[in-house]
Amino acid sequence: MASKIVPGNIDGTFPKAGQDNSSQGFRDNFSAINTNFTEAVTEIEALQTNKANLDASSDFADNEVTRAKFKDTSETIYAHGTTGGAIALNHGNGHYQTITSNASMTLSFTNWPTTGTLGRIVLDITFALVAHTITIPSAVIVSGGVAGGDGSSDTITCPTSGRYLYEFLTPDGGTTILMNQLGNNYN
Numbered sequence: 493m494a495s496k497i498v499p500g501n502i503d504g505t506f507p508k509a510g511q512d513n514s515s516q517g518f519r520d521n522f523s524a525i526n527t528n529f530t531e532a533v534t535e536i537e538a539l540q541t542n543k544a545n546l547d548a549s550s551d552f553a554d555n556e557v558t559r560a561k562f563k564d565t566s567e568t569i570y571a572h573g574t575t576g577g578a579i580a581l582n583h584g585n586g587h588y589q590t591i592t593s594n595a596s597m598t599l600s601f602t603n604w605p606t607t608g609t610l611g612r613i614v615l616d617i618t619f620a621l622v623a624h625t626i627t628i629p630s631a632v633i634v635s636g637g638v639a640g641g642d643g644s645s646d647t648i649t650c651p652t653s654g655r656y657l658y659e660f661l662t663p664d665g666g667t668t669i670l671m672n673q674l675g676n677n678y679n
Contacts, residue, residue, distance in 0.1 A: 496531045498524075554605070576624065581660070583611050590616040593624040600629060604666040611666070614674065615658045619650045631669050632660070638673040652677055 501524035507513035544550045568586030572579060576595025584603040591597070604611040617626070626648040628634070634641040638658070640649040650656060657674035 495535060497528045497535070499528065501528070581613050581615065583613060587612055588614045588616065590618075592618040593620050596623070596625045596627070598627040601660070601662075601666055601669060604662050607664045607667075609663075611662045613660045615660065616655065617658065618655045619653045622650060622653050625649050628671065629669070631667060632671050633668060634671045635673070638671060639676050641671075641673075650676075654678065 502521055503517065506517045506521055544552075567588050570582075570585035570589045572589060572591045574592040574594050576593055576597050578600065579591065579597050580600045580602050581589055582602045583605065599615075601613075625640075628646050628648065630646055632646070634648070638648060639651050639656070654677035656676045657678075659672045659674050661670045661672070662668060
C-alpha cells in the first residue's frame with residue numbers, strides 16, 4: 493500500500509523569524525498538516541484492521557501466503573462426538589475431525605475450498621461395532637487400499653471394530669473427492 497502522506501507539502505521553514513509572515517502561509521501549512529494527519533489516520537486504521545495478529549485469529553480471506561516457513565504449528569481438531577446418521581464434514585471446522593460411531597453413518601461434505609486449491613480432511617473414526625458402516629457420496633473415489641471398500645458401492649464396512657483414519661482430498665471444490673485410508677485398528 494503506497495502512502496498518500498506527503499511531508500513535502502508542509503513548508504518547514506515557515507514562519508520566517510524576524511519578519512512579517514502572511515496569514516496565507518499559515519493557512520497553507522495548517523491545511524497540509526491536516527490533510528496528512530487525516531491520511532495518516534486512514535492508513536493506520538487500515539493497517540490495524542488488515543494486519544496478521546499475534547494474539548488473535550487472523551482471516552486471510554483466501555489470499556495466498558507465499559514463501560512461508562512454518563515451525564511448531566498445529567491443526568485444529570473438530571470432534572463430532574459419539575454419533576451416527578447424517579454427518580456433514582465441514583472443511584471450515586478444520587482438517588482433522590473425529591467420530592465415535594453409535595450407528596451407521598452417511599457422510600456429506602461442505603465448505604470445500606474453490607477449484608484450483610486442495611481441500612483436505614482427515615477423519616478419525618472409532619467404530620464401536622463392525623455393523624456400523626459409512627455411506628459416502630457418489631463424488632468420492634475410493635482408493636484400492638481402503639479396508640471394507642469394494643469400489644463398486646458407496647458403503648464402507650470396517651473389517652473389525654476399532655479406530656480407522658481416512659483422508660479425503662479434493663482439488664476441484666468437491667466435484668471429485670479422493671478417499672484414502674491412512675491406517676486402521678489403532679487399539
